[in-house]
Amino acid sequence: MPIDYDALLKLEIPRTEATFGPRETMFYALSIGMGLDPDERRELGYVYERDLQAVPTMAVVLAQPSRWIEQLPTGIDYSKVVHGEQGLVMHRSLPSEGTVVSKTNVVDIIDKGAGKGALLITRRMLHDKSSGALIATISQTIFCRADGGFGGTQRPAPAVHYLPERPADMTVKMPTSPQAALLYRLNGDLNPLHADPDVAAKAGFPRPILHGLATYGVAARAILKTVCGYDGRRLRSLSCRFSAPVFPGDTLQAEIWQDGDVASFRLRAIERDLVAVTNGRAEIRPADWSQ
Numbered sequence: 458m459p460i461d462y463d464a465l466l467k468l469e470i471p472r473t474e475a476t477f478g479p480r481e482t483m484f485y486a487l488s489i490g491m492g493l494d495p496d497e498r499r500e501l502g503y504v505y506e507r508d509l510q511a512v513p514t515m516a517v518v519l520a521q522p523s524r525w526i527e528q529l530p531t532g533i534d535y536s537k538v539v540h541g542e543q544g545l546v547m548h549r550s551l552p553s554e555g556t557v558v559s560k561t562n563v564v565d566i567i568d569k570g571a572g573k574g575a576l577l578i579t580r581r582m583l584h585d586k587s588s589g590a591l592i593a594t595i596s597q598t599i600f601c602r603a604d605g606g607f608g609g610t611q612r613p614a615p616a617v618h619y620l621p622e623r624p625a626d627m628t629v630k631m632p633t634s635p636q637a638a639l640l641y642r643l644n645g646d647l648n649p650l651h652a653d654p655d656v657a658a659k660a661g662f663p664r665p666i667l668h669g670l671a672t673y674g675v676a677a678r679a680i681l682k683t684v685c686g687y688d689g690r691r692l693r694s695l696s697c698r699f700s701a702p703v704f705p706g707d708t709l710q711a712e713i714w715q716d717g718d719v720a721s722f723r724l725r726a727i728e729r730d731l732v733a734v735t736n737g738r739a740e741i742r743p744a745d746w747s748q
Contacts, residue, residue: 460532460575460607462566468529470561474586475520478554479506485515488640489674490633499687511551513692514677516583516593517543517670518644520559526577526599533577534603540669541576542617544596544696550689551593556586564596567614571606576614596696617698618738620721625712627683630727631675633667635706641671667703672734676724679711680739684720691744697737701726709733718742 486492486503489512494500502510527535559581567576581595598614634640638651646668649656657665677695685691703709707726714721722737 460566460601460604460609462568462607462609465531465563465566465577468531468563470522470525470529470563472558472560473520473522474556474558476556477519479509482509482511482515482553484640485518485644485674486512488637488644489514489671490631490637490678493632493634499682502687503689509553510689511553512674512677512681513547513551513593513689514545514670514674514695516547516551517545517595517673518646519583520557521581521645522559522561523645525561532604532607533601537601537603538577539600539602540597540699541600542596542598542696542698543670543673544694546594546694547692548591548593552585557583557592558586559583559595566601566609568607568609568611569605570611574603574605575601575607575609577601578615617736618696618721620723620736621714621716623714626715627711627713629679629683629711629713631679631709631711631724633671633675633703633705633707633709637671637705638665638667639705641668641674646670662702664704667705667707669699672699672703672709672724673697675709676711676722676734676737679709679713679724680720680722680741683711683713684715684739684741686744688744691742693740693742695737695739697722697734699733700735701731701733703733707733 483504491500492504561581564580565578577599579597583593651665681687709724718741720739724734726733
């Protein structure tokens, strides 16, 4: 069935819940590359139980609804969707253990025209179950490659954050493990595209690709390392656009511009000389902030 714009906006996506502890918190950090450099002591705070803190971007994998685009009556061809953009706003620090609940809503779907696809925009609110406190707002744009021309109003996509035109203020190389996708999928995204070479080949890739949200986590590592002094409480928000697939084992170079409390960034896959993440924007809190 084709997309029904009004029905999709009213779609009831089930609430989800997740309980996590130090093991899950450390695993998420490991899956985005924390600890790859054994001499980087500042990363121990994310992968070692003593004084453990959660990487803020772990919020994007907690209590996420599983494959709802495929399983609910959306009218979207799930086999041809790709991750376009990701955003996260942290309203308070993410604890290293607890129980959270989340609710996802479709915010908009933009018809780019027949043969041009559509953009599905969602928002997910993540709350602490016991107190009800809002922890994070998570936004996502999915490019539905096969679903344009459903009759929706054609209009521009939301504006992106433009990068400064001057040379980057900081660069840092962020290697990824050849096992990165196999590890990251255990956070809950079991799409075989990230594990099975045959599935990847059918999708047009020479080998399994890294999850977009895993690459997003690498971007967070780069910002935490260069701008936040590895203090996760200081990362207020992080948003970006995915511009090319990343393969496990790629070395990503983060190029970062800092202007006051805003850090702009992009990630380049060095071995293939292409930009994998662009239009990145992070908001940084003062060093003395606590919540």
